[in-house]
Amino acid sequence: MATTTETFRCMMCGHEYTEPVEKGEDKERSCPKCRSNSIRHLKGRPPSNEPRPSRSETKE
Amino acid sequence: MKIRKKARYVDLSLCNACGECANVCPVTKPDEYQMGLSSRRAIYIPFPQAVPCSYILNMDDCLGNNPIACGKCIEVCEKKAINYDDRDEIVTREVGSIIVAIGLDVYDPTEMDEYGYTRFDNVITSMEFERLICAGGPTAGHFVRPSDHQRPKRIGFIQCVGSRNPKIGRPYCSNICCMNTIKDTLLLADHYPDVENVVFYQDIRAFGKSFEDMFQRSKEAGTRYIRGLPGDVEEDPETGNLTVTVENTTGGQLERHELDMLVLSVGVQPPKDLAKISGLLTLSKTSDGFFMESHPKLKPVDAPTRGVHFAGFCEAPKDIKDSVCQAGAAASRAGALLNAGQIQIEAITSRIDIEACMKCGLCAKVCPYGAIVWEKGQPAVVIEAACAGCGACGATCQFGAITMRHFTDDQLLAQVRAVLADDPQDKVFVFACNWCSYAGGDMAGISRIRYPSTNRVVRTMCSARVSEEMVLEAFRCGAPVVLVSGCHYADCHYINANRQTVKRMQRLWNTLEKAGVRPERLQLEWISAAEGQKFAKVMEQMEQLRKTVTAKEIEHAKQALKPKPKKAARAREEAAVPS
Numbered sequence: 226m227a228t229t230t231e232t233f234r235c236m237m238c239g240h241e242y243t244e245p246v247e248k249g250e251d252k253e254r255s256c257p258k259c260r261s262n263s264i265r266h267l268k269g270r271p272p273s274n275e276p277r278p279s280r281s282e283t284k285e
Numbered sequence: 286m287k288i289r290k291k292a293r294y295v296d297l298s299l300c301n302a303c304g305e306c307a308n309v310c311p312v313t314k315p316d317e318y319q320m321g322l323s324s325r326r327a328i329y330i331p332f333p334q335a336v337p338c339s340y341i342l343n344m345d346d347c348l349g350n351n352p353i354a355c356g357k358c359i360e361v362c363e364k365k366a367i368n369y370d371d372r373d374e375i376v377t378r379e380v381g382s383i384i385v386a387i388g389l390d391v392y393d394p395t396e397m398d399e400y401g402y403t404r405f406d407n408v409i410t411s412m413e414f415e416r417l418i419c420a421g422g423p424t425a426g427h428f429v430r431p432s433d434h435q436r437p438k439r440i441g442f443i444q445c446v447g448s449r450n451p452k453i454g455r456p457y458c459s460n461i462c463c464m465n466t467i468k469d470t471l472l473l474a475d476h477y478p479d480v481e482n483v484v485f486y487q488d489i490r491a492f493g494k495s496f497e498d499m500f501q502r503s504k505e506a507g508t509r510y511i512r513g514l515p516g517d518v519e520e521d522p523e524t525g526n527l528t529v530t531v532e533n534t535t536g537g538q539l540e541r542h543e544l545d546m547l548v549l550s551v552g553v554q555p556p557k558d559l560a561k562i563s564g565l566l567t568l569s570k571t572s573d574g575f576f577m578e579s580h581p582k583l584k585p586v587d588a589p590t591r592g593v594h595f596a597g598f599c600e601a602p603k604d605i606k607d608s609v610c611q612a613g614a615a616a617s618r619a620g621a622l623l624n625a626g627q628i629q630i631e632a633i634t635s636r637i638d639i640e641a642c643m644k645c646g647l648c649a650k651v652c653p654y655g656a657i658v659w660e661k662g663q664p665a666v667v668i669e670a671a672c673a674g675c676g677a678c679g680a681t682c683q684f685g686a687i688t689m690r691h692f693t694d695d696q697l698l699a700q701v702r703a704v705l706a707d708d709p710q711d712k713v714f715v716f717a718c719n720w721c722s723y724a725g726g727d728m729a730g731i732s733r734i735r736y737p738s739t740n741r742v743v744r745t746m747c748s749a750r751v752s753e754e755m756v757l758e759a760f761r762c763g764a765p766v767v768l769v770s771g772c773h774y775a776d777c778h779y780i781n782a783n784r785q786t787v788k789r790m791q792r793l794w795n796t797l798e799k800a801g802v803r804p805e806r807l808q809l810e811w812i813s814a815a816e817g818q819k820f821a822k823v824m825e826q827m828e829q830l831r832k833t834v835t836a837k838e839i840e841h842a843k844q845a846l847k848p849k850p851k852k853a854a855r856a857r858e859e860a861a862v863p864s
Contacts, residue, residue: 236807237830253773253774261810264809
């Protein structure tokens with residue numbers, strides 16, 4: 226089975242991580258940091274190393 | 286239902302199982318039933334108790350029938366029962382119910398090289414042990430070890446080989462191995478009182494009726510139980526004896542045991558044909574790879590696909606007694622269905638408006654039950670008896686051609702608008718699936734778990750019913766945050782419909798980002814009916830998130846997510862404006 230390394234972002238805590246993904250796999254994802262299931266698959270994007278703006282910064 | 290009846294090349298009505306054909310057959314192959322410990326011919330009876338008791342010719346092993354390369358069996362068969370021109374037959378049957386009882390495969394321990402299964406002759410599996418000690422086995426029940434055909438005096442058993450081991454992708458307990466080993470030790474103690482048995486285990490799971498008694502009897506019969514799984518097995522090349530190194534975790538010492546034979550108590554795994562059957566009957570699997578039942582407590586023998594029932598190992602590892610119980614239950618369920626004459630179905634099913642259907646076939650693609658029939662160029666058709674009412678099709682149809690009875694788009698959108706009519710900025714908007722998340726909320730309530738009272742829940746049968754339009758409408762109505770919640774993957778009550786939810790969420794996050802709306806405002810959570818605590822925790826998190834959303838952000842979302850008028854409508858509007 227073909228495996229690729231994909232980037233994911235937790236939409237709850239903002240944690241970005243990479244994980245090997247098997248083609249056609251059927252797996253429930255959760256954030257390794259906060260266990261949230263709001264995991265966004267960032268297709269074709271490398272994980273961002275820059276710190277993401279905090280929620281207070283976006284509050285305007 | 287179409288069934289392929291494989292060619293036997295032997296006429297059942299004529300063969301009297303005299304065995305003359307096998308006596309003259311020149312082909313020798315390992316006997317699968319005897320685990321390769323003895324051989325069979327190309328024409329053979331699969332096992333002594335086979336019904337019907339008739340020979341079968343394996344054409345893959347035969348020297349050839351076209352042209353006839355050998356033909357000795359035909360020559361000696363007085364009954365003229367052998368027919369080289371026999372062909373596979375397709376049998377068509379109309380059935381009202383299907384019981385899936387495809388059994389199991391035994392784990393192959395080749396990959397666990399530390400036990401030396403492929404390197405040492407005297408390391409065998411529990412299945413091979415079974416054949417060796419069986420009166421109908423290759424040695425007629427005379428228990429000997431493979432290397433020198435001498436009777437072993439010291440026998441070791443290693444438990445959990447291929448079970449409870451996440452490293453090899455088998456985290457589950459195979460259920461039967463502990464009792465099988467206990468039975469084997471009792472059998473050895475009974476037949477050969479001078480044999481010393483040692484069992485290496487991590488836990489003995491003897492939880493069935495009289496099982497603990499058997500375990501105690503095994504210990505009383507002299508079997509030593511050592512808590513700890515061996516890390517290494519070595520062989521003395523001269524004697525063929527084996528030395529097992531193990532940490533006895535009870536005493537914390539490293540021990541070495543010299544044994545004549547080692548039996549690997551191998552686990553079980555889903556049968557290799559499971560995926561094929563799963564595709565044919567649209568069945569889903571648990572994370573262990575076994576078939577998933579409709580409900581673990583209330584419908585343990587029913588498949589999510591109506592009219593399909595499970596019996597035995599294919600659903601989960603279980604012993605003979607449980608398999609027989611489940612088979613009886615499955616037969617009863619099937620009988621009840623067949624005798625009913627007519628069946629009642631839930632009113633929550635989808636209906637397709639043929640006029641509005643654009644014949645794209647997307648609905649058929651997402652239906653987990655295969656309840657929508659679609660052919661290219663033709664409008665889709667719903668088989669209502671097969672439709673379970675998840676609503677994945679309704680949320681997928683972009684043309685409003687599908688109406689989910691009792692959960693129509695209009696009804697759900699009206700709920701969204703009503704919930705957010707007053708003070709939407711103070712509300713956490715939640716879509717919850719009927720079976721898990723909504724029940725999780727109930728659980729939080731009846732458990733008196735405190736959580737913020739700002740949430741407003743709209744119930745759908747499945748999270749897959751929540752269309753992109755519904756989520757966007759919530760934002761248009763001023764919702765600061767939206768949560769879509771559903772069952773965990775393994776619990777999805779509609780086979781795997783909630784995978785459509787995940788795909789939709791990915792698209793929605795992209796849409797929100799493109800529109801300049803913070804995608805974090807939309808969240809997804811899997812909450813089971815038992816997870817009242819999680820429901821409360823998620824509501825707390827959503828409330829915290831809601832507080833970070835500003836009035837400006839809400840207003841921006843309202844404007845940015847406004848539906849764009851279709852091209853034709855735009856052209857009409859432009860034409861209406863006087864130049």
